[in-house]
Amino acid sequence: MNIAVLGAGYVGLVTSSTLAYLGHKVVNIETDEVKLEYLMKGTVPFYEPNLENLVRIVVNNGNLSFTGKASDAIKAAQVIFITVGTPSGIDGQPDLSQLLNAARSIGQALDSTQHRIIINKSTVPVGSGNWVEMLISQSIQQIQLTPARSQKINPISFSVVSNPEFLREGTALIDSFYPDRIVVGVSDDTSSSVIRKLYEPILSQSFDQPLNILRPKHLKAVPLIEVDIASAELIKYASNSFLAMKISFANEIANISEKVGANINHVMDAIGLDSRIGRSFLNAGIGWGGSCFKKDVSALINIASEYDLALNLLPATVKVNEAQRLIVIRKLQEELKIIKGRKIGIMGLAFKPNTDDLRDAPSISIITQLLKMGSSVKVFDPVAHDALKQQRPDLDVIFANNIEDLSRDTDALILVTEWSEFILAKYENIKKLVRNPLIIDGRNCLNKEHLIELGFNYKGIGL
Ligand SMILES: NC(=O)c1ccc[n+]([C@@H]2O[C@H](COP(=O)([O-])OP(=O)(O)OC[C@H]3O[C@@H](n4cnc5c(N)ncnc54)[C@H](O)[C@@H]3O)[C@@H](O)[C@H]2O)c1
Numbered sequence: 001m002n003i004a005v006l007g008a009g010y011v012g013l014v015t016s017s018t019l020a021y022l023g024h025k026v027v028n029i030e031t032d033e034v035k036l037e038y039l040m041k042g043t044v045p046f047y048e049p050n051l052e053n054l055v056r057i058v059v060n061n062g063n064l065s066f067t068g069k070a071s072d073a074i075k076a077a078q079v080i081f082i083t084v085g086t087p088s089g090i091d092g093q094p095d096l097s098q099l100l101n102a103a104r105s106i107g108q109a110l111d112s113t114q115h116r117i118i119i120n121k122s123t124v125p126v127g128s129g130n131w132v133e134m135l136i137s138q139s140i141q142q143i144q145l146t147p148a149r150s151q152k153i154n155p156i157s158f159s160v161v162s163n164p165e166f167l168r169e170g171t172a173l174i175d176s177f178y179p180d181r182i183v184v185g186v187s188d189d190t191s192s193s194v195i196r197k198l199y200e201p202i203l204s205q206s207f208d209q210p211l212n213i214l215r216p217k218h219l220k221a222v223p224l225i226e227v228d229i230a231s232a233e234l235i236k237y238a239s240n241s242f243l244a245m246k247i248s249f250a251n252e253i254a255n256i257s258e259k260v261g262a263n264i265n266h267v268m269d270a271i272g273l274d275s276r277i278g279r280s281f282l283n284a285g286i287g288w289g290g291s292c293f294k295k296d297v298s299a300l301i302n303i304a305s306e307y308d309l310a311l312n313l314l315p316a317t318v319k320v321n322e323a324q325r326l327i328v329i330r331k332l333q334e335e336l337k338i339i340k341g342r343k344i345g346i347m348g349l350a351f352k353p354n355t356d357d358l359r360d361a362p363s364i365s366i367i368t369q370l371l372k373m374g375s376s377v378k379v380f381d382p383v384a385h386d387a388l389k390q391q392r393p394d395l396d397v398i399f400a401n402n403i404e405d406l407s408r409d410t411d412a413l414i415l416v417t418e419w420s421e422f423i424l425a426k427y428e429n430i431k432k433l434v435r436n437p438l439i440i441d442g443r444n445c446l447n448k449e450h451l452i453e454l455g456f457n458y459k460g461i462g463l
Pocket residue numbers: 006007008009010011012029030031032035070083084085086098099101102105121122123124165166167168169291292
C-alpha cells in the first residue's frame with residue numbers, strides 16, 4: 001500500500017519504518033527542518049534502540065523516504081497517518097495546533113483520484129475524529145471554491161479512523177512489531193477492511209523478525225480490537241491513566257511502608273502475584289514522567305470536566321506523583337542537614353532508560369530544586385546530555401563523562417534513571433571516589449545489601 005505519515009517523531013518514525021519493513025511504500029512527512037535534515041542524512045534525531053538500523057534498511061530497499069512537502073505524498077497515498085504531537089497546553093488541555101495544521105494540509109492535498117483512509121495515531125481527546133473530519137472537509141471546500149477549481153468539482157472521498165498508539169519509548173520497535181493488541185475505531189466497512197489488510201502481517205505475525213528485534217516466544221497472533229471512534233480515543237487515555245494510577249498507588253504504599261518498617265519490594269512482589277493485579281507498573285520510586293502520562297491524565301480530567309464530571313482518582317494520581325519526585329530532596333536533607341554548597345551527583349536524566357526523552361522527566365524537577373537550594377549539581381546520563389543542553393540551557397549543571405567522573409568528590413549520589421550502566425557499576429571503585437558515601441536510590445534498582453556492605457549509606461524509597 002502507498003502510505004503517507006505526517007510527523008517523524010517517536011511515533012511517526014517508528015510507524016513509518018515498521019510499515020516500510022512489512023513491505024508498504026511509506027513517505028514520512030516532517031515539518032521541522034532540522035529533524036528532516038537529520039533524517040535525509042540517515043540519522044535518527046532522537047535515541048531509540050535499533051531504530052536507526054531499521055530506518056537504514058527500509059530507506060535502502062526503497063520502501064521509506066522523507067519529505068518536508070506534504071502535498072505530493074498525500075496525493076499518492078491510499079492511507080494517511082497522523083502522528084503529530086499533542087502536548088499539554090494551558091490548564092492541562094491538550095494543545096491541538098499540530099493536529100489542526102495536519103488536518104488542514106491533508107484537506108488541501110486530497111483529490112478525487114481515490115478514496116483515502118486517514119488514520120489518527122496521535123493521542124487526542126474524545127471527539128477528535130469528528131473534528132479532524134470537519135477540518136479536512138472545510139479545507140476541501142475552501143480549495144474547491146477557489147476560482148481555478150470551481151469549474152469542475154469532483155467528489156472527494158475519505159474516512160477518518162482512530163488507531164491509538166501504545167508503544168513505549170525504549171522498546172518502541174518491539175511494541176510496534178509485537179503489540180499486545182491493535183485498537184481501531186472505525187465507522188465504515190471499507191476502512192475496516194483496509195486496516196486489516198494494512199496490519200495483516202502483524203496480526204498473523206507472518207513476517208520475518210528484523211535483526212535484534214526479536215519476537216516474543218509465546219506470540220503467535222495479535223488481536224485487533226475494532227470499536228467505535230470515541231471508544232478507541234477513550235481506550236488510550238484510560239490505559240495511560242490506569243498505568244499512572246498503578247505507579248502512584250505503589251508510591252503511596254511505599255510511603256506507608258517506610259513508616260511502619262516494611263519493605264515495599266516485598267509488598268509489591270506479593271500483591272503482584274495476584275493474577276487480578278499483576279506486578280508490572282507497581283515499582284515504587286520517584287514516580288512517573290515522560291511525554292504521555294501527565295498530559296493524558298490531565299486531558300482525561302479535562303474531558304470529564306467538560307461534562308461536569310469531577311474525577312477523584314486521577315487528580316490524586318497526579319498529586320501523589322508530584323510529591324513523590326521531591327522525596328529524594330527530603331531524604332537528602334535528613335542525611336546531609338545542609339544542602340547549600342553540597343555537591344550532588346545525579347545518575348540519569350531521561351525519564352526512563354533507553355531513551356533520551358526529557359519530557360516531564362523527574363530529573364528536571366529534582367535538579368531545579370537542588371539548584372534553587374544552592375547545591376552544585378553534576379549529572380551523567382548515557383544518552384541525554386545533548387537533549388538537556390538543548391532543552392534546558394538555563395540549568396547550571398556540570399556534565400560528567402561517566403559514572404566515576406560523576407562520583408568524584410560528591411556529598412551524595414541520587415539515582416534518577418535505572419540505566420543498566422548504574423545497576424552494573426563497580427560501586428567498590430565509586431566508594432573510593434565520593435566524598436560522602438550517601439546514595440539515594442530513586443528507583444529501588446540497586447543492590448542494597450551489597451552497597452551497605454561496601455560502606456554506603458543507602459536510602460531507597462519505601463525500604
Ligand atoms: N512518545 C510516545 O511514547 C508515545 C506513545 C504513544 C502515543 N504517543 C502519542 O503520539 C503522538 C506523537 O507523539 P511523539 O512522541 O511521536 O511526538 P513528537 O513531538 O516526538 O513528534 C511529532 C512530530 O510531528 C511533527 N509535525 C508536527 N506537525 C506536523 C505536520 N503538520 N506535518 C508533518 N509533521 C508534523 C513535529 O515536528 C514532530 O517531529 C502524541 O499524540 C503522543 O501523545 C506518544
